[in-house]
Amino acid sequence: MTAEPAERLTDIGPPHYERFLPPVVKANYGKWVSHEILQPGVLVHTAESGDKIYSIRAATARLISVPKIRQFCDIADKYCDGHIRWTSRNNVEFLTTKKENVEPIKQAVEALGHPVGGTGNSITNIVHTQGWVHCHSAATDASGIVKAVMDELMDEFTNMRLPGKLRIALACCLNMCGAVHCSDIAILGIHRRPPTIDHDRLRKMCEIPNTVAACPTAAVRPVTIDGNPSVEVIEEQCMFCANCFTVCPSMPLNDPEYDGVSIWVGGKVSNARHEPTFSKLAVPYIPNNPPRWPEVVSAVKNLVTIWTDNARPYERMGEWIERIGWPRFFEMAGIDFQKEHIDDFKHAVTTYKTSAHLRF
Amino acid sequence: MTAEPAERLTDIGPPHYERFLPPVVKANYGKWVSHEILQPGVLVHTAESGDKIYSIRAATARLISVPKIRQFCDIADKYCDGHIRWTSRNNVEFLTTKKENVEPIKQAVEALGHPVGGTGNSITNIVHTQGWVHCHSAATDASGIVKAVMDELMDEFTNMRLPGKLRIALACCLNMCGAVHCSDIAILGIHRRPPTIDHDRLRKMCEIPNTVAACPTAAVRPVTIDGNPSVEVIEEQCMFCANCFTVCPSMPLNDPEYDGVSIWVGGKVSNARHEPTFSKLAVPYIPNNPPRWPEVVSAVKNLVTIWTDNARPYERMGEWIERIGWPRFFEMAGIDFQKEHIDDFKHAVTTYKTSAHLRF
Amino acid sequence: MADKTKASGKLDELKKGPYPSFVKEIEAAAETNKMAHDLIGQLELSYDEKLCHWKHGGIVGVMGYGGGVIGRYSDVPEKFPNVSHFHTLRVNQPAAWFYKTDALRKICDMWEKRGSSVLNVHGSTGDIVLLGTTTPQLEPVFNELTSLGFDLGGSGSVLRTPSCCVGPARCEWAMYDTLKYAYEMTMRYQDELHRPYFPYKFKFKFAGCPNDCVASVARADMSFIGTWKDDIQIDQDKVRWYAEERKVDIEDVVVERCPTKCMAWDGKELFIDNRNCARCMHCINVLHLALKPGKDRGCTIMLGAKAPILEGAQLSSVLVPFMRMAPPYGEDEATAEDLPELIDNIWELWGEEGKNRERVGEFIQRIGMGNFLDAIGLEPQAEMVAHPRTNPYVFYDLGKDEEEEEDE
Amino acid sequence: MADKTKASGKLDELKKGPYPSFVKEIEAAAETNKMAHDLIGQLELSYDEKLCHWKHGGIVGVMGYGGGVIGRYSDVPEKFPNVSHFHTLRVNQPAAWFYKTDALRKICDMWEKRGSSVLNVHGSTGDIVLLGTTTPQLEPVFNELTSLGFDLGGSGSVLRTPSCCVGPARCEWAMYDTLKYAYEMTMRYQDELHRPYFPYKFKFKFAGCPNDCVASVARADMSFIGTWKDDIQIDQDKVRWYAEERKVDIEDVVVERCPTKCMAWDGKELFIDNRNCARCMHCINVLHLALKPGKDRGCTIMLGAKAPILEGAQLSSVLVPFMRMAPPYGEDEATAEDLPELIDNIWELWGEEGKNRERVGEFIQRIGMGNFLDAIGLEPQAEMVAHPRTNPYVFYDLGKDEEEEEDE
Amino acid sequence: MADMVPVEEIADAMFKMIKDAAGKKQYKSMDLQKAMKELYPGRVDKQLCKAAIKQLINSGRCIYTYFGGSYIELPHVEGAANPEQTET
């Protein structure tokens, strides 16, 4: 290590945002009065002063290469005085005050393979996580499924003809880094095998009390193996959350045959109309089928379709399901309601149907 | 005891209901087509056949004496061919096919001190429990509070001018024999002192493991006192539910100074409109103030008034509160929102406000 | 005020006012009954001291039965010797609480003689509660009761006295025969009602329609709530009559209050999208001369209601979304013929695996609804939940997966 | 297909189709970068075997910091030596993700040289995620970053990189300055961001209005959601314009969708009962040229969101119903000046009493919201709960009672 | 407050704790702080403890590690690490 403590900068924090704001933004900061979506992916915001800023939004895979960023920079330099931003869902946005730049930007970005869209009542980018590209915990890949699903749904990214917004997210394990738990459609990687324990490595790498405490169902118990302290897993009590593995790397759960994907629906985050709410289990399990996970793609597509065909204007997926009721949803989606759908964790009792409000 | 096993009848069950049904009921059983409320407390039901039955409903204190029942029987014999019934809320009903009997019955019952009413959108009888009249567990009296409250609300029993039905119930301890937990207004006797333990009696009367298991918060722990097994109570962990006392009579919680009453609102049972729902804590504590518990009476009266003045037609108490929101309810009721109102039991997290849907 | 048959002091206050006075009732009883007399005395003491003066008595009962009697002793017997023992008997009411006066009078005579002359009509579970007698009187009371055709109800870890709404006896909305079921289930399970064999109490309540006039969803371990499957019957002329003659604001008080918003009213016709009707009863309740439930009737069976002790209160939740309660029975539907087996399976499982004092609702919480259904042999249905799980802590059943694959 | 800079087999499939291909991205990087090259190889192996090939690495980092680097090792280093180490660095993004190209290009140059040439823009928390480098490169990367004016973001038991919506920079609905708060809070708590002192991670997110475009309510331990107190501003002409010109069915898509049903539309005027408006934004969203939030603005602070591990997922819940975020500050209201103390109190309490790996939301669940409020010195408010408790298991605080009595 | 414990001494005491527990128990910052408060009643505070930890880390005597949560440990070879790469 080349540590030079004296000169070494630390705790400087991120660059101040003002360094990067376009002049029109600085001039009209906090003074925007309205916006319009000119076409899918193209927004214009107007300020009190009458100033306007055009934003051209394009999809990215989030995983991006240095060469591609340079290409984006080229476009931004050419049309946007070097200004560029990303959205909270990993779309890139090119910002310009010149209306005449809109089409050239659009064409340039699309020429790079990045469709423009994701605004208004559309399907925008899929928030997702690392998967096999970088994480040790992944029960499925992230980027691959996202690519396959978005390829299928691309028309809903570049159009704005859905009843409302539809937010899809993917997380490759129960840690849910994609915060998928409040998405219209959530794709979640799952393990379905208890951890296998490497007692030798465990002894060296893991702290027993922390490992035991990590298990939400108390399935991990301290034991002595060959005179050394280790842990065992009561298999019937394990629901494959992998939290023990997070704390103790010697208890992997990855399993090519049993890992896979579950699909969740009806969550949302905004306060618009209904309160924010969690996604609920729709499809308990689909095996991993790389490279294109066709069963996952068709399950998602199916959900999008039944919602699109049946929801009222501005009704998000969950709002629609609440209105028609879950039994009808399962029927329309052609999903078998199974034991797995019934909650059995801590607050399960609050999810039971405690009224005779039934539809036949 | 005069046991004569051979001739002794057991397991005969209740009398068959047909023995007691009025002839018009038998003739039109399951064939009723409509009803009307002719005046508060007076119903008429019409059958397919055109037959009619008039029901005159009157309040009782539920606790009733043999002489009074005989007086009721006299009326029933005179006007109803000996037919009489009670309702699921302890009102008595006189049943007749003769319209001309309605007024005489009404007068006769009222002459006995039993007002006729409780139908339609009114306040009907208060479901309640034993209190100091019979139970060992009572944190307050039942009949006394009921009497005091109903004396105040009598006009709402004999009229039908409320927005919807209003069901009041009272239970004298957390066992909630009155099933108050789903009432528009629930009055609940509460202890607020941990049990005092009589170790001598406990040793003789109680089973330690059951006593320990009885405590929802694990506040009861086995200990050895003077060499004998007994229990202790971790006072900070006790929330005064008295379940230990139910199991072990040597752990009474009754305390004249600290016992009292709490008031709960917004529960309902019917499926009409909103789903059945629990009552929620409104007034955490009012001291016992016999014989008329004036603070309880005025608190209940206040709740009835604000609901009556503000609810829309058919809106039950809880439906109204849901519409206006709990903060507004507390404001209108003039009740201080306190720590006690915030759930801290098992599913507390499901009661937090997880949206920015706020009114100012 | 020295006359102890009359209330005095604080209690005297409660003789005033328009609502029937329980104090007057006890006084009336006390005129001929010493127990009632001392009851006033002890109650006055309670009112003065703000303290209850009863002791728990768990042991008394009638021969052979494990329930029906609640033992009670005064903790001030020296002051009030006549209520030194003050046990209650729970007497199983006739279905829907219909009586003939002759039967009532006989119970009165017996109770004046052998008890306190004071009773509750009725207890919260539904029984006639005979309030207070002595241990030696228990067996004679029981014998007189049975000779009058009455039997004791439940207490302790037994099936509790079933109860039902007035139903077909006097209500146009009864979707099945609540009285018949209350009676037949009571008779079928006499043994379970009288001899504790369960981990804890178990209650049945029968409500003829979703109005649930016996509060079954809040109070019964197993709640039977009448409902229907087909379309609500509408008499459009009568709807208009409500609008015109009765000045009912149909839009506001009916259409707008519908929980699923499945109705429309154009001032002339009331339209109901029956597929989205939640069978809540509201529109029928309000426009009862114009609307009637459908003709294809049965009930929803719900499981698990209870008061808070130990794990918190529960409402019943859907177990069988629709069960046909009267012939002709279809083929592929749950029918009342399945009921005994269903109940047996539940009792068997809960009996075997339930902990002491664990209600069936708590038991389901503990083992999980899915496992519970598996064990009693019912298929999971979406109707059983308000919504599917939100947490990913799923105990995937791999055995099942493999089986299914084999099936295919 | 022997050329390992190009994907083949399964991965090749994912270069097809209209959505941007991450495989193409890695390929592009691989043209000049060996790590990217081996990344393709290992990823192909994962695709073939349906198995992830990374090992957890918990020790690497830059000097003095306890976060910002995620250690990662290949479990097949013999096959793919260039990704034998493959640690990521999380780089604290500028507020609202605005960049100038010069800054981006410099990061690119550095990362091409010292890392994999592959990155995430952005990570789920908001950082620029530099995907994959070796242990020896960590310190040089850090030094180059700081010389470019960038610093690392959070990982481990620290304050995580705060993030915010675009807010006042480009949105008419920003009720407070989200960028300013994100930046200032990040700067204020540099120590907490870089040096683990908490029981577990803690996240701030700043959303300018209830649309919550950074999903703060779902993902931030402390969510700041802009809102307003006074009346929605209505331009009735514009409302009519929506109805007439844009053919918006105001009754259906606005009035009917309002969660509190506090609106009315008579075809000419839109009426809002502002006292019952829940500040949900829906009507404003739909009729944005006609309606605007009120002028009295601030934010709602909510606490406790998190993913499922360990106790189940939580959404944030209301802690401060309304806090004024910009001067002039009134007297008796919460203002941003109280913020540092509020945060300190929370961190102090949770730091002292939180268990290892217990998020603040779980901590509140464990100790009880009421106790939590007491301890941090906030008054309970009805706005904090969806509804008051339904169970009677109340830990009555008698000390308090007595105090209060004394007060009176 | 004159008799507050010097940062060095706190750092040493912390280091001893960490060393003694190495391989058995992982400590978090707060564990160390709490232990110091017990060891030196009234003579240490949060700021001193933070300073001591900073010293331990900056001097290289200890490192931060991450296993689900963050800990302070002796520097050691990572269990999962692959043999050191040659290139830098």
Ligand code: SRM
């Ligand atoms: C750019 C971005 C903020 C940022 O800082 O990056 C943003 C920008 C806008 N959002 Fe958003 N939202 C952005 C993420 C979100 C998120 C967060 C998320 O999805 O993770 C949400 C919450 C989603 C949810 O509820 O699950 C979100 C919920 C909304 C809503 C409420 C929609 C609803 O009906 O529930 C609106 C209102 C609307 O669209 O009418 C909105 C409206 C807007 C407006 C119209 C605000 C304005 O006046 O500028 C902006 C253009 C929206 C559009 O795309 O049509 N924005 N918006 C984010 C773009 C993400 C993307 O690339 O697609």
Ligand code: SRM
């Ligand atoms: C007699 C009784 C049944 C019995 O077997 O004893 C009964 C009888 C009727 N009920 Fe009931 N209900 C009776 C207890 C209940 C209960 C149970 C309770 O209160 O513990 C409920 C559930 C209450 C709740 O939700 O908390 C109940 C909820 C209803 C409703 C729904 C009301 C609502 O809007 O929520 C209706 C519909 C209506 O009134 O329009 C109803 C309607 C009726 C009708 C109109 C049914 C009919 O066509 O005959 C009967 C006359 C009602 C009236 O009093 O105006 N009945 N009704 C009970 C009378 C109790 C009393 O003495 O006051």
Ligand code: SRM
């Ligand atoms: C008499 C009665 C109250 C009344 O005045 O009406 C009653 C009285 C007692 N109940 Fe009850 N319960 C009575 C109906 C109920 C109901 C209502 C119902 O059945 O519809 C409930 C709520 C529903 C339920 O079952 O949960 C009820 C929930 C309890 C509980 C709490 C059970 C729970 O699981 O939460 C207890 C405590 C226990 O069982 O340990 C209890 C215990 C008791 C005991 C036996 C006291 C005890 O701790 O052992 C009371 C005896 C009082 C006495 O001195 O007579 N009683 N009890 C009711 C029975 C009369 C009858 O047979 O008709």
Ligand code: SRM
């Ligand atoms: C990189 C990132 C995913 C991504 O691809 O974007 C990520 C990656 C990891 N997360 Fe995460 N989390 C990331 C954002 C999140 C989010 C979303 C957010 O912050 O808005 C969440 C959900 C919100 C929350 O905080 O609860 C999240 C919830 C978790 C959890 C579950 C925490 C919980 O309390 O439930 C874990 C497990 C843990 O902490 O032990 C976790 C753990 C991890 C670890 C460190 C794996 C582990 O077990 O130690 C992952 C390292 C992957 C890798 O190889 O790089 N990550 N993680 C995100 C951080 C990038 C950034 O800094 O911008």
Ligand code: SF4
């Ligand atoms: S969701 Fe799981 S597998 Fe995916 S990046 Fe997060 S911790 Fe890793």
Ligand code: SF4
């Ligand atoms: S995977 Fe989860 S449930 Fe299974 S042993 Fe590990 S921590 Fe426990």
Ligand code: SF4
């Ligand atoms: S509620 Fe409590 S005190 Fe009242 S009768 Fe029931 S058990 Fe006894």
Ligand code: SF4
């Ligand atoms: S009263 Fe309840 S909480 Fe208190 S010790 Fe007894 S059982 Fe436990």
Ligand code: SF4
């Ligand atoms: S529950 Fe239904 S059927 Fe029974 S009495 Fe009430 S309204 Fe009639």
Ligand code: SF4
């Ligand atoms: S019964 Fe209820 S849900 Fe059905 S149409 Fe009538 S009001 Fe609506």
Ligand code: SF4
């Ligand atoms: S959260 Fe509100 S203020 Fe922020 S970008 Fe979204 S709409 Fe605009």
Ligand code: SF4
């Ligand atoms: S902001 Fe939401 S709650 Fe308020 S008036 Fe508009 S739609 Fe209704």
